[in-house]
Amino acid sequence: MSALQSAKRVLKYQIIRVGLEAVALSRLGRLMPAAAGRGVVFTLHHVRPETPSRFDPNAILAVTPAFLEQAIGVALTHGLTAVHLHDLPALLADPAETRKFVAFTLDDGYRNNAEFAAPVFRKFGVPYTIFVTSGFTARIRTIWWETAAALAGNGRSFRFDFGAGAEVVTTATVAERFAAFERLARLVQSIDEDEAVRRLDRAAAAHGIDADAIVADLVMAEDELRALAADPLVHFGAHTVTHVNLKRVTAARLEEEIADSTRAVEAMVGRRPRSFSYPYGWSSAVGDREIAATASAGFAVAVTTQPGVLPLGPLERPTGLHRVSLNGYYQKPRYVEALISGIPFRLMA
Numbered sequence: 191m192s193a194l195q196s197a198k199r200v201l202k203y204q205i206i207r208v209g210l211e212a213v214a215l216s217r218l219g220r221l222m223p224a225a226a227g228r229g230v231v232f233t234l235h236h237v238r239p240e241t242p243s244r245f246d247p248n249a250i251l252a253v254t255p256a257f258l259e260q261a262i263g264v265a266l267t268h269g270l271t272a273v274h275l276h277d278l279p280a281l282l283a284d285p286a287e288t289r290k291f292v293a294f295t296l297d298d299g300y301r302n303n304a305e306f307a308a309p310v311f312r313k314f315g316v317p318y319t320i321f322v323t324s325g326f327t328a329r330i331r332t333i334w335w336e337t338a339a340a341l342a343g344n345g346r347s348f349r350f351d352f353g354a355g356a357e358v359v360t361t362a363t364v365a366e367r368f369a370a371f372e373r374l375a376r377l378v379q380s381i382d383e384d385e386a387v388r389r390l391d392r393a394a395a396a397h398g399i400d401a402d403a404i405v406a407d408l409v410m411a412e413d414e415l416r417a418l419a420a421d422p423l424v425h426f427g428a429h430t431v432t433h434v435n436l437k438r439v440t441a442a443r444l445e446e447e448i449a450d451s452t453r454a455v456e457a458m459v460g461r462r463p464r465s466f467s468y469p470y471g472w473s474s475a476v477g478d479r480e481i482a483a484t485a486s487a488g489f490a491v492a493v494t495t496q497p498g499v500l501p502l503g504p505l506e507r508p509t510g511l512h513r514v515s516l517n518g519y520y521q522k523p524r525y526v527e528a529l530i531s532g533i534p535f536r537l538m539a
């Protein structure tokens with residue numbers, strides 16, 4: 191079962207990679223220029239040098255500074271103009287404007303964004319938006335997918351209560367570790383997310399893992415955000431307080447997560463966030479209610495992680511904008527070219 195799951199996981203990424211190779215090789219983009227729309231909003235998370243590891247269930251979230259540089263190069267070579275995400279609605283609504291655009295966004299507020307990504311953006315004069323999870327910054331919420339990875343990769347087994355009492359989960363092999371991680375991830379997505387995070391934190395502590403220390407190690411603190419705010423190219427957007435799946439919380443909590451994180455980011459960096467990113471961003475985490483909530487909170491633009499390029503006309507749902515992920519599994523300039531062509535999203539539709 192676990193070996194099959196891990197084979198499926200690998201196969202899924204192989205299939206996408208083959209698809210990207212095919213699109214890159216076929217030069218379909220030249221035949222279907224309309225598929226490229228008006229450009230693209232890119233999603234990034236970690237930007238850091240590669241750390242080789244056989245068990246890294248979050249590897250998809252990290253790219254190298256060298257790849258970021260290549261991706262910017264490809265976007266600029268293809269004639270895209272780099273702009274701030276929050277400027278897109280006005281630019282795309284302007285009938286006199288014919289350019290195509292690229293906007294770079296980085297979710298969660300990782301320290302490596304300041305260390306490794308900011309210098310690359312500076313080198314090219316490219317603006318970028320960092321979506322801050324204010325509860326990570328304030329050290330009041332742990333990052334469950336990091337805690338889960340630490341727990342699953344910790345030793346040969348760990349004890350965890352999935353709901354039917356404590357059980358021993360075996361993690362002797364890499365396949366078992368991936369299976370354990372996936373089981374933990376499924377739990378977070380199925381029970382109350384706050385409760386799942388608490389349970390993970392407790393289990394981690396029982397195995398000598400400090401979930402708070404992981405956050406402190408990975409995420410910028412307030413003074414670091416303030417220091418980075420001196421960069422004229424950066425904008426800080428909001429990404430909720432607790433990184434909870436917004437579709438799974440009450441209307442009151444939804445409103446709170448949006449308003450409180452917006453206020454917190456403004457208090458930290460001295461500028462009100464002009465854009466918002468939905469945690470996880472996939473369709474089971476963002477729907478009509480959430481897209482309406484960020485609009486009524488005053489955001490001109492908010493982004494999902496559902497894949498797609500910018501539409502040719504004005505933005506119909508600017509608070510439900512699609513993005514294209516630049517992720518750890520596809521770090522090749524020709525894949526970026528394939529993504530910019532928009533063809534992969536036509537094929538998926």
Ligand SMILES: [Zn+2]
Nearest residue numbers: 297298469470
């Ligand atoms: Zn996030």
